[in-house]
Amino acid sequence: MSAQLAIEAVGLVKTFGATRAVDGVDLAVPRGAVYGVLGPNGAGKTTTIRMLATLLRPDAGSAKVLGRDVVAQADEVRSLVSLTGQLASVDEDLTGRENLVLLARLLGFTRADAKARADELLEAFGLADAAGRQVKNFSGGMRRRLDIAASIVVTPELMFLDEPTTGLDPRSRNQVWDIVRALVAQGTTVLLCTQYLDEADQLAERIAVIDRGRVIAEGTPAQLKASVGQGALHVRLLDADRRDEAEQLLARALDAQVHLEPDPARLTVPVTDAGRATGAIAELSAAGIELADFALGQPSLDEVFLALTGHPAEETVDEEEAA
Amino acid sequence: MSATQSRPEPKQDEVYSALASARRPKPPGRLSMCLTFGWRGMLKIKHVPEQLIDVTLTPVLFLLMFTYLFGGALAGSTSEYLQYLLPGMLVQSVLFTSVYSGVALNADSTKGVIDRFRSMPVWRPAPLAGAVLGDSVRYLVAAVVVVVLGLIMGFDPGSVTGVVAAIALIVVFSFALSWIFTTVGLLLRAPQAVMNAGFMGLFPLIFLSNIFVDPATLPGWLEAFVHVNPVSHLTTATRGLMGDGASAWEIGRVLLEAAALAAIFAPLTVRLYRKAS
Known part of the structure; x- marks a missing residue:
């Protein structure tokens, strides 16, 4: 061999x-x-x-x-x-x-x-x-x-x-x-x-x-x-007060744990399939929760690491990219 | 830092054909590899001529300063002192130049290029031998500057063969000495540190020698040191070759010391170079 x-x-x-x-x-x-x-x-x-x-x-x-x-x-x-x-x-x-x-x-x-x-x-x-x-x-x-x-x-x-x-x-x-x-x-x-x-x-x-x-x-x-999911859906709400509502809705629609970002209007949800993500967006607007923007992203190295190791990739990666 | 106006692109089909047309020739011999690295040394002098300014200006300043400032006081007349000093100046100038071998090697090892050489099927000591070979050219430049300036100032060189033999002896000794600096070059982190360490080490050896003054005028303990200092031996032989003649012992002693330096520090450098990470 x-x-x-x-x-x-x-x-x-x-x-x-x-x-x-x-x-x-x-x-x-x-x-x-x-x-x-x-x-x-x-x-x-x-x-x-x-x-x-x-x-x-x-x-x-x-x-x-x-x-x-x-x-x-x-x-x-x-x-x-x-x-x-x-x-x-x-x-x-x-x-x-x-x-x-x-x-x-x-x-x-x-x-x-x-x-x-x-x-x-x-x-x-x-x-x-x-x-x-x-x-x-x-x-x-x-x-x-x-x-x-x-x-x-x-x-x-x-x-x-x-x-x-x-x-x-x-x-x-x-x-x-x-x-x-x-x-x-x-x-x-x-x-x-x-x-x-x-x-x-x-x-x-x-x-x-x-x-x-x-x-x-x-x-x-x-x-x-x-093994880490296809990527993540990033959502920014127009009205930060409705984030709890959006969290519950997305968690149910995508059957995944929603991550609340430091920015009070932002949420991130891991997704496995782009079709379900669009469905979830539609449900948000049907419920009258208005979006400032949303994006469907590839998993980053950070997310791969988080998924595989439970800790983020070292900070130095970001420094390197910024340099 | 941007590319040229024409924004040149790699051409995919040409990349393919360049990859396909590559064939591996027979590996060259060791000597040929050393010479190729010597050529690299020449190219570096060509592209960074600033490094020759140190090599040429420093001896000029030293020779002028010592001859006209101290000549009268030390030897009675400047012309008489020049006759005594010049062979020593030749030694000093070339020895200082040998520090640059270590500086250049250190600069190489802190960049990525040394990794390239080490990952190739190249005879391991070749980059070192080649670089030191290239440095010999710097030695010759320094030597010629001193001799020419000395002649202009009125130095009587004895015979042409004597001068040539003296320069050859100094270059051989410096070649051996430079292995100390290549060793230091691989041990220290920055080129500047190598330069400082090299000069700090050389200054006492050069000033506590018979280059500037007759050792008989020194206190006994200092005179004793001057007599065992290899720089004094080299200066004595050089003075002889450029004047009344040097004995076989005076020349042989220098060659022995050179051989001993090379025998100790060349393998040490190669060892460090092999392990360098």
């Missing part, structure tokens, strides 16, 4: 001082698809990736990447994988082209072939115009694209992508997603770490949810979402 798996990790542990950053992670990642590792900041995603990419030695447990042991056969692993780290793993002082030529030369391309390969990648990633500029003058999206280009100077069998879209605008994010899809279409397996459920949902065939150094849930995006 192991020959079929791109990554097979058993009981990985890494401690830093008193902190167990990774506390017994098991992963079974099939070949040829995107596998999402979802979790908030500090959950142990990056540490896990760094062990799998041979940058850190596990304190306990073992892992095989493409059938090779990450400790005993580290060099073989390195020749089959690429890493696009959370920090841009390119040299900011060099130009885009120089970065790619440097990596191509290190991988054994001749001088001429390295230049040709760099230009081919720059062109494909929409970076040809900026090729002669120092990377420190690149926008966030361009830098990310260069970073990914740098990882496919030689197409890897497996690529580690650590939060590839954190801090990117939606447009750049979509571009990165398209590139990831192209990679998978060419047969590369991608291990994608992300703190966005939406991203894992868009790209991943399977997802492992990780929290405090442990895998707390694993499955397809559909299975995960089913």
Whole structure:
């Protein structure tokens, strides 16, 4: 069975001082698809990736990447994988082209072939115009694209992508997603770490949810979402005094526990099916309870966490998004 | 920070063909990897020429200041002092430059690029050896600046071969010394801290040597230290090569000390680099 798996990790542990950053992670990642590792900041995603990419030695447990042991056969692993780290793993002082030529030369391309390969990648990633500029003058999206280009100077069998879209605008994010899809279409397996459920949902065939150094849930995006409900109905009343009435009505109509928000006019109800949610809205207006607005939202990472762990994702997630 | 006006996009079909056309060439040899990293060092000098300003201006200031300010008092005349001081200035300038190896390595390790190298099938010490190789160019620049300025000020260099041999000896020693700073570079958190630690360590070694004054004028305990200070040994050999000639022992002693430094600190750096997280 192991020959079929791109990554097979058993009981990985890494401690830093008193902190167990990774506390017994098991992963079974099939070949040829995107596998999402979802979790908030500090959950142990990056540490896990760094062990799998041979940058850190596990304190306990073992892992095989493409059938090779990450400790005993580290060099073989390195020749089959690429890493696009959370920090841009390119040299900011060099130009885009120089970065790619440097990596191509290190991988054994001749001088001429390295230049040709760099230009081919720059062109494909929409970076040809900026090729002669120092990377420190690149926008966030361009830098990310260069970073990914740098990882496919030689197409890897497996690529580690650590939060590839954190801090990117939606447009750049979509571009990165398209590139990831192209990679998978060419047969590369991608291990994608992300703190966005939406991203894992868009790209991943399977997802492992990780929290405090442990895998707390694993499955397809559909299975995960089913386990936490399809989403939530957010309602804001015109008249806050009628919230109790609205609460009872919604609880009955949707057969779910209504959450009262700090804002006295707001309520949130988990829903499993959009049709019933529209029915409930109709019932509210039939009862004469007027709405300022309402929205049907996908479950957020926070809601997934709340459902799976009983505690919200760490606050740092919000800080990261705001930054 | 926004993209250019043309709003360049990745082209999906070209991404596909770029992925399909990638083939893995035969891995290069270790020497070739080191040279590639040396090339990276050159590129960094080209793109961040500011780092050469330190390297060139500091020795110019020191040489002018010491020669004209202290020359008369210390040696009777500025021209006589210049003859004594210049080989030592050459040593000092190049040794200070070697601190930058540690600073550059630290800057690398705090960014993500070192992770990229470590996740590739690259000979582990190559990024280090290559970077230090690139630094040798900085040493040469510093050395040439001092020699040229010295000649303009009236320094009598003896023979050309002597000067070349002296510079070569200093570069070899600095190459070995820079492994201390790469070790420090991997132990400390910020490039600035590496710079400070490096200079703090070097100042006593350079000032408590025979670069500036004849050790015979010093109190006994200090003279004893100056005589065992490797910087003094390097300065003595350099002075000899640029003047009346250096004995085989004077040169051999410097090479031995260089070898000892490299033997201790190069493996230490590689070890730390391997473990760096």
